[in-house]
Amino acid sequence: MGDVSTSKDDLYLRAIAEAGPAMPKAARPIVILGAGGIVRSAHLPAYAKAEFPVIALADSASGKAAELAAERGIRHSFESVAEAVRFAPADAVFDVAVPASQILAVLPLLPVGAAVLIQKPMGETLEEARKIRDLCRQRGLTAAVNFQLRYAPNNLAAVALAKAGLLGELHDLEVQVRTYMPWHLWTFLATAPRLEILYHSIHYLDLIRSWLGNPLGIYAKTVRSPQCSDLAATKTSMVLDYGEWKRVFVVTMVTTSDRSRSKASFNWRERAGRSRCRWV
Numbered sequence: 001m002g003d004v005s006t007s008k009d010d011l012y013l014r015a016i017a018e019a020g021p022a023m024p025k026a027a028r029p030i031v032i033l034g035a036g037g038i039v040r041s042a043h044l045p046a047y048a049k050a051e052f053p054v055i056a057l058a059d060s061a062s063g064k065a066a067e068l069a070a071e072r073g074i075r076h077s078f079e080s081v082a083e084a085v086r087f088a089p090a091d092a093v094f095d096v097a098v099p100a101s102q103i104l105a106v107l108p109l110l111p112v113g114a115a116v117l118i119q120k121p122m123g124e125t126l127e128e129a130r131k132i133r134d135l136c137r138q139r140g141l142t143a144a145v146n147f148q149l150r151y152a153p154n155n156l157a158a159v160a161l162a163k164a165g166l167l168g169e170l171h172d173l174e175v176q177v178r179t180y181m182p183w184h185l186w187t188f189l190a191t192a193p194r195l196e197i198l199y200h201s202i203h204y205l206d207l208i209r210s211w212l213g214n215p216l217g218i219y220a221k222t223v224r225s226p227q228c229s230d231l232a233a234t235k236t237s238m239v240l241d242y243g244e245w246k247r248v249f250v251v252t253m254v255t256t257s258d259r260s261r262s263k264a265s266f267n268w269r270e271r272a273g274r275s276r277c278r279w280v
Contacts, residue, residue: 019160034097035059037185058084099188116143121198147206172269177252195232215240227255
């Protein structure tokens, strides 16, 4: 009996030890197009932690890229995409960190066959998303949209446990989030007609898709909040239809007040009830 327990413990430990993200054999140089709040607070710290080399920043706002580049020790900065593209080496990865409304204007300026990370969302409408897809295909771009939650350490650990056969068959997945969001850092969002799902819950939808694939349908309602009445909807409830044997939902409230009450939970349950995976 003791041997069986030890063996299962070993499986857990081995799965967690192998749960890290896949890393490149050699990091390629990164050119970031956009020098706004998300680049300053998220992209640059993440690249620094991973030891990925950022060689240039570009932003059309006068002096913005130069200021951030000087602050972070990046040697090159530009005030146009065209300048940055001319500078970029052939193996550069372009991080397109611009508002969704500008993606279609930026992609045609990139070299044919370039590697591109596009900041989410993939356009502000389904029509824009299809145009972005078609443009990437026409220009032979190796492109990805920045849905990174599926690569969060917590989720990678859960995926490793599932692959090792330690979680059973998933039948219940729920995402519940109440959090503070400094929406004011992104001034273009003040006029965005659709906000919370496109710029926040889209990560949870992608996380769910990474586990279960595409749903049969979605029942959703997103509403505005008196705490940020100048913005479009910031509160959402969604039920995803995966048939008769899976319960899947997302409930979020993303406001500009009361940081102390922020909380998030992600729960998985397997069919026989033996396993429950939760990260907060």
